[in-house]
Amino acid sequence: MNSGLLKKYTLVLSVTLLTLLLLLLPQTVNADPKPLVMKPFNQLSEQSKQCAACHKDKNPSIYAQWGRSKHYGANVGCYECHQASPEDADAISHEGFDIAVIVSPKDCGNCHSQEVKEFDASHHAKAGQIIGSLDNFLAEVVEGSLMLNGASPAAVNGCWQCHGSEVKVLENGDLDPATWPNTGIGRINPDGSIGACSACHQRHEFDMVQARRPEACGKCHLGPDHPQKEIYEESKHGINFFAHVDQMNLGSAKWIVGEDYDAAPTCATCHMSATRELPVTHDVGNRISWTLRPAVSEKIDAKDKAMGKETKSWEARRADMQNVCESCHTKSMVDNFYIQFDSLVELYNDKFARPGRDLMAVLKQENMLTETGFDEEIEWTWFYLWHHEGRRARHGAAMQAPDYVQWHGLYEVAERFYIEMVPQFIEVVEVAEQNGNHEGAERARAVLTEVLARPEHAWFSGNEPEEVKRARKEAQEAFKARYLNQNN
Structure with a gap:
């Protein structure tokens, strides 16, 4: 190799190695933050130009968020959203303009x-x-x-x-x-x-990626009475989302499940976003078939029907939700899931919720409770049963979180009902009888007797048939023989 060619080869090799070294170095070392590059204001309204010129210095973060927004790209500025009429209740005069701090849905x-x-x-x-x-x-x-x-x-x-x-x-x-x-x-x-x-589209960027992530809903939908965020994180859907968030294509304009992404659904996917057959909706209950909020669950259209209002049927809502599910799952799997889900809601309703509601109702009817809420122990017990534990069990089943169905749900519902509510009910009735309300006490006891006589409570009342006890004992012994007595 001649000396000229050698020098050329050495130079190319040195440049290549230097380039690789720079690429491998941490990008934050001695790196100044890039300034926000904004397009000229020539297409903004004169009012918004004045707003932006001032708020750029006074509120740089708000200015930067707006600069990244689609509003900015569409020449929608401060004034277009905050403008007000002088007669508006919340209108204020600011730098020569009538504006409102609150940007409402009307705006x-x-x-x-x-x-x-x-x-x-x-x-x-x-x-x-x-x-x-x-x-x-x-x-x-x-x-x-x-x-x-x-x-x-x-x-x-x-x-x-x-x-x-x-x-x-x-x-x-x-x-x-x-x-x-x-x-x-x-x-x-x-x-x-x-x-x-x-509430969902955080101002002033209104980023659709942020609104599509489960954390957006988790601001409110978490905690002891409606832990949808925690339930989602336990579910296979949540596990897949966080494992493959880089495959979610969250910035896609249309964001259709099964086309733009298939790693996992988010809250928005199931309740709001488009499928190949359904448009986007901002009615978050449009695909929900049960209402899981009250003490006793009912189909989502039941109240409207009772009031004679025209409404979308629960069957139609469920069909739309199943359409979302079938973007990833087979129809038979979706159908079987809903059979499981319905059975859990009906179990909660029939075994605990309706009986609990009947017990509280008879105490009220017989004037055994004061008019003031939460001043008696049994009122707290009943509230916990349906408002906290009952909701957790139902939401857990709806969103496939087994621990919330069982240990955070029906296990605590059952403990609350049998070990706290029933003894407290008996105590309230006894006190009322001691105070002379004999007829009321008799009627209240009759309700409890009727509830506990049902087959689902037979284990607790002691009225379980012997053949049922025997079959369960035999199953337990078979389990022990198969799994616990093996010498491994």
Whole structure:
């Protein structure tokens, strides 16, 4: 090899090695953050140009988030969303413009009318109607004491941040700090609209990737009474999502399951997103066939039917959810899953929920409980049974989390019913009888006797047929002989 060719070869080799070395070095070493490159403001409205020019310095993070958004790409700026009429309840004068701090669904509906219409039909839109619920009584009265503008801080910082509050405007035009900030999904806005799009689409970027991830729903759907986030994480769906999130194609514009991704579904996949046959919907109950929230579950359309309202049937809703399932699973597997799920809900309803409701009803009817809620032990016991443990079991079955069905669910339901509720019921009746309510005590005992006489409670009442006991004992002995007595 001549000397010129050798020098050329050496130079190429040196450059190649240097390039490889630079690629292998950690990218954060001595690396300054890249500045946000924004396009010129020449296509923005004059109002939004002025807003952005100021907020770029005063609120750089908000400015940067907006700069990454599709709104920015579509020349939708601050003023297009925050503009207000002077007569609006929450309108303020700011730098020569009439604006509102709150961007409500009414505002979003100027461009996203279909999404707002679907949301208005959803159960999410009713979430702010928590004021008369047992949950709110706990937060306002039982937990609350010191008030913030007449509201319990427990409700302000807790319940209302998920359910939403009525946002009030003070006499001086400021938003009442007892009700704002708030991004609860059922927020009642000063302009009369209901909801908060930013509950799911975090402002000011409104990133669809963030809204499609399970964490977006987990802000509210977690905890002892509705642990959907934890249930999802235990399920095979959740395990697959976190293992293969890089294959989820979360940034796809259409994001159709079975076409754009197949690693796993998220909450959005099942409840909202498009399939090959179904469009996107912002009515999160549009594919739900059972309501798992109340003490006794019923089909999702039962209440509307009872009121004579036209509504989408539970069968049609289930067919749509099954359409999502069949993007990944065979029809026979989906059908069998629903048989399993239905059987769990019916077991909970018939063995524990309806009997528990009947026991509490007769105590009320016979004036054995005070009018005040949660001042007697059995009221707490019943609340835990359906509101916490019963919901966990039902949601666990709906989303395929066996530990939530069993140990966090029906096991605790059963312990609560047999070991706490029944003895407490007997004690309440005995006290009432000692106070002279003999006829009421007799009627109450008759209800308990009828409940415990049912075959599903025979193990507890001692009325189990001998052949049933014998068969179970033989099965247990066979298990021991097969697995426990082997000399391995």
